[in-house]
Amino acid sequence: MPEEATIVQSDQLISADTANAVSILHLYKSFGNNHVLIDFNLAIKKGESVVVLGKSGSGKSVLIKCIIGLLKPDKGTIAVFGKNVSEIKEEELDKLRAKVGFLFQSNALYDSMTVRENLEFPLRRHWIKVSQVEVNKMVLEALDDVGLAHTVDMMPVELSGGMRKRIALARTLILKPEIILYDEPTTGLDPITGKEIIDLMNDIQEKYNTTSLIISHDMNCVRMTSDRVVILVEGKCYANDTWDRLQQNKDPKVKQFFE
Amino acid sequence: MVLPAEIRSFLSEAGELSRFTGRFFSQAFRPRYELYEFTRQCYLIGYSSLPLIGLTSFIMGLVLTMQLRPSMVDYGVESELPSIVGIAIVREIGPVISALIFAGKIGSSIGAELGSMKVTEQIDAMEVSGTNPFKYLVVTRVFAATLMLPVLIILGDTISLYGSFLGVNIRGTTSSHLFWTQVIDSLAFSDVLPAFIKTYFFGFAVGIIGCYKGYNSSKGTEGVGRSANSAVVVASVMVFVIDLLAVQITDLLGLN
Numbered sequence: 001m002p003e004e005a006t007i008v009q010s011d012q013l014i015s016a017d018t019a020n021a022v023s024i025l026h027l028y029k030s031f032g033n034n035h036v037l038i039d040f041n042l043a044i045k046k047g048e049s050v051v052v053l054g055k056s057g058s059g060k061s062v063l064i065k066c067i068i069g070l071l072k073p074d075k076g077t078i079a080v081f082g083k084n085v086s087e088i089k090e091e092e093l094d095k096l097r098a099k100v101g102f103l104f105q106s107n108a109l110y111d112s113m114t115v116r117e118n119l120e121f122p123l124r125r126h127w128i129k130v131s132q133v134e135v136n137k138m139v140l141e142a143l144d145d146v147g148l149a150h151t152v153d154m155m156p157v158e159l160s161g162g163m164r165k166r167i168a169l170a171r172t173l174i175l176k177p178e179i180i181l182y183d184e185p186t187t188g189l190d191p192i193t194g195k196e197i198i199d200l201m202n203d204i205q206e207k208y209n210t211t212s213l214i215i216s217h218d219m220n221c222v223r224m225t226s227d228r229v230v231i232l233v234e235g236k237c238y239a240n241d242t243w244d245r246l247q248q249n250k251d252p253k254v255k256q257f258f259e
Numbered sequence: 260m261v262l263p264a265e266i267r268s269f270l271s272e273a274g275e276l277s278r279f280t281g282r283f284f285s286q287a288f289r290p291r292y293e294l295y296e297f298t299r300q301c302y303l304i305g306y307s308s309l310p311l312i313g314l315t316s317f318i319m320g321l322v323l324t325m326q327l328r329p330s331m332v333d334y335g336v337e338s339e340l341p342s343i344v345g346i347a348i349v350r351e352i353g354p355v356i357s358a359l360i361f362a363g364k365i366g367s368s369i370g371a372e373l374g375s376m377k378v379t380e381q382i383d384a385m386e387v388s389g390t391n392p393f394k395y396l397v398v399t400r401v402f403a404a405t406l407m408l409p410v411l412i413i414l415g416d417t418i419s420l421y422g423s424f425l426g427v428n429i430r431g432t433t434s435s436h437l438f439w440t441q442v443i444d445s446l447a448f449s450d451v452l453p454a455f456i457k458t459y460f461f462g463f464a465v466g467i468i469g470c471y472k473g474y475n476s477s478k479g480t481e482g483v484g485r486s487a488n489s490a491v492v493v494a495s496v497m498v499f500v501i502d503l504l505a506v507q508i509t510d511l512l513g514l515n
Contacts, residue, residue, distance in 0.1 A: 070383050094389040108384035111375070122388040 020079070021046045021179050021211040022067060027076035029062055036062050038235035040076070046178075049205055049212040051222045053257055054232035060215040061105065063232070064181045067213070068102050069093050080179070098126045101177035101210075105184040107168040109156040116152045119143070119171050126175065142170040145207075146200060162193035169200060173208075180204070182214040186221045198224045219257070231257065279471045286391070287398045297399040304365055304400070305407035311364060312357050312415045319356055320348060320419035324426025337431070341438045342445035344423045349446055350454050353416040355502055358461035361408055362494035366469040369400055370490030373473025374483035382474075397470040404466030409458040449514040457505040464497040 020043045027040040036059035044050045054060045065071040067078055069085045078085045080096055088096065109118050119139045123130070130138070143149040146166035156164055165185065172180060185201060186194035198221050205212055205225075216222050222229060223243050231239040231246070231254055239246060239254050247258050262270075324344050331337045373396060376382050385392040420442060427433045472490040476482045 065383070068387055070386060090391075097387055097389055100387075102384070102387045104380045104384055106380045108380040110381055110384075111379075121385075121390075125385075126389040 019045050021048075021081060022213065023077070023079040024063075024067070025077045025079075027063075027066065027078065028074045029059070029066060029071065030074055036235055037066075037073075040232075040235065040237055042230055042237055042240070044179075044211055044213060046211055047209050049214065049225055049227045050230060051214045051216055051226040051228070052230045052232055053217060053222055056217065058232050059235055060217075060232055061183055064102070064183055064213060064215055068097065068100055068181060094126065098122075098175050099178045101172035101175065101180040103165075103168055103172050103180065103182045103185055105187055107156075107164045109164055109168055109171070111156055113156075114152075115143070115148075115154050115156070115159075115167055118156070118167065119174050122171060122175055138174055142174040143167075145173055145204070146170045162189055162196065165189065165193075165197055166200065169197075169204070173204065176208065177210060179211045179213070182212065182216070184215055184217075186216065186218045191220075194218065194221065201225055275475070276468070276471050279474070280467055282393065283397060283401060283467060286394055287402070291391070291394070293395050293399050296395055297402055300399045300403035301407055304403045305410060308361060308364055308407070308411055309414065312360055312411050313418045315360050316353065316357060316415035316419040317422040319352065320344070320422030320424075321426045322422075323347065323352065324423040325429065328426070328430060339441075340427055341423070341433070341441035344426075345420065345442035345445050346450060348419050348423065349416055350450050351502075353419055354412050354454055354458050354461065355498060357412045357415040358408065358458065358465070358498045359495055361404075361411065361462070362465045362498060363491050365404060366465045366490040366494040367487040369404075369466065369469030370473040370476075371483055371487035373397075373470060374476030374486035377474060377476045378479055378483060393474075397474060400470055401463065401466035404469070405459055405462040408462030408465065409455060412458045413455075449509075453505060453509040453514055457501060460501045460505070461498050464501060465494045468494040468497060 022042070022044040024040060024042045027037050028035075029037040040059075040063065042050070042052075052060050052063060062071060066073050067080065067085065072086055080100060083092070083096055085093065085096070110121065113121065116139055119142055120135055123135055123138065139152065140149055143152060146169050148163060148166050148170065151159060151163065151167065156167070159167065182201065185197055189197060201212070201214070202225060204210060212225070214221070214225055216225075226243050229239075229241065229243050229246055230237055233239075233253050239249065239251070241249075246254055249255060249258075324340065327343065328337065328340060331340050331343070373382075376396070382392045382396070385395060420439075424433075424435065424438050427438060469490045472486040472493070476486040478485075
């Protein structure tokens with residue numbers, strides 16, 4: 001077992017506390033005989049930045065896909081702003097998704113659309129009623145936030161890996177989400193570009209006071225972005241503490257991540 | 260009794276395709292309707308296929324006429340050449356060949372496009388952006404393929420008959436008026452209607468199979484290639500199966 005400070009007191013964490021942006025309680029998710037999440041519990045307070053750390057294939061991406069409603073949990077509750085994601089109607093889920101940004105590991109930019117169209121897409125699809133002038137302003141503002149206003153009429157294929165990640169982040173930002181879910185934001189990037197993305201994430205957190213849930217196994221990213229780190233081991237929330245305290249933890253399952 | 264693995268796999272695939280088709284019908288007629296995307300797909304699927312179908316149809320009409328001529332001359336019925344070619348093109352060869360070309364071009368393109376979107380998480384990104392990806396990607400493409408193939412086949416048959424007119428005139432002289440009068444006189448309502456109706460089914464099959472293969476693509480870029488390939492193979496086979504069923508049904512209805 002991990003040390004006292006990191007032991008997860010799940011039911012206490014997941015109270016009906018309205019300060020929680022996300023509350024996950026007794027979450028189970030399997031794919032056939034592969035039990036990915038087993039009684040997983042987590043609460044994230046508004047404005048907090050939580051990193052979920054785990055080995056490849058440990059179920060980190062499955063976790064955030066359950067939070068956004070892309071995957072349906074087998075059992076358990078996921079409440080985002082107090083609404084149970086797996087029980088609400090499709091229209092309500094869409095409204096909720098407008099408040100939750102998702103940065104995909106592969107960026108997921110639409111290849112057939114320009115950068116501008118990529119950014120406009122969530123605005124139009126969420127039926128946000130704004131004039132074209134306002135849309136243009138919002139697109140440029142989001143691109144400005146990531147320092148790529150000059151790429152507005154380019155195609156994704158013309159951009160480098162780091163630029164695509166920034167554009168994907170701009171697309172996430174355009175709806176001014178209250179929560180941002182980051183799936184491996186620095187994977188596949190060189191250390192310098194990775195650092196730029198981390199700085200950008202911190203700037204966004206500061207500027208918009210967003211709640212962040214970051215999935216990563218890049219220790220540099222974990223250290224620089226986390227208020228709190230959750231370690232996912234064998235489908236469970238094994239440890240839950242600050243970076244500094246976890247770093248000093250002697251438990252072998254925790255220690256392996258910091259060696 | 261345990262069925263062989265190949266048969267089980269075939270039945271499982273057929274079951275999945277049926278479920279996918281059921282999902283299409285359950286979502287297709289419920290709002291929100293993606294009219295802009297549907298129109299865009301009609302343009303992409305219909306307009307972009309026209310040059311290829313036009314060219315192949317023209318060559319087919321020309322070659323068919325040139326190949327038939329010697330036998331017709333031997334039997335002394337050369338003058339019936341426009342009638343025979345007209346019936347063959349309108350009833351069978353035109354729809355089937357055009358549908359096969361369409362399956363090769365559009366089936367593979369839909370399979371690869373959706374497959375690539377699936378493996379790069381673009382479909383998930385659409386869902387997160389408040390879009391029902393099934394409606395936006397699948398329903399629009401299937402409707403566009405269903406409606407555009409009949410139009411392409413009508414145009415293809417016409418171009419094919421022009422090819423035939425050229426073929427008739429390479430070794431002989433037949434006026435345009437005589438050629439078209441013979442073609443039109445030889446065609447009855449029972450020739451045209453079943454041939455036209457089955458083209459909707461061809462288009463639907465190509466669209467739904469392309470979307471099914473792409474939407475369920477997996478295993479990275481290799482999976483995308485496999486989706487595109489199997490979309491063409493399965494859609495082409497389905498064209499023949501539908502054609503066979505159409506002939507049986509027209510026969511039963513006494514339209515032959």
